[in-house]
Amino acid sequence: MHTNIHKEFIAWFKQSIEPRLPTPFNVEYLSEKEGDFGEFEGVIVSSEFQDGFFYIWSSGMYHMAFLDLITEEFIIPDALAEYKNEGFNQLLHPWLKKIELQE
Secondary structure (H helix, E strand, C coil): CCCCHHHHHHHHHHHHHHHHCCCCCEEEEEEEEEECCEEEEEEEEECCCEEEEEEEECCCEEEEEEEECCCCEEEEEEEEEECCCCCHHHHHHHHHHHHCCCC
């Protein structure tokens, strides 16, 4: 059981990813006390070139997709799966590599 994994993800994203996003990315955070798979936290990111989201529940289920708006191809295909301690960097690696985070 991953009771706080949703909170860990949001804390990681706010500390490690959001400050390093290239401009002009918009970031929106979502939170629900009772979602389909328990407590829910999510992040939606968008720019004129890319849109994407990562939602994660306290049960360990996650849902994500990232789309390149120029090519209209998925950077990360739409996926609903169970978190298996892969690490957030690994889950989001294709998107993180594409956006070239700032140091």
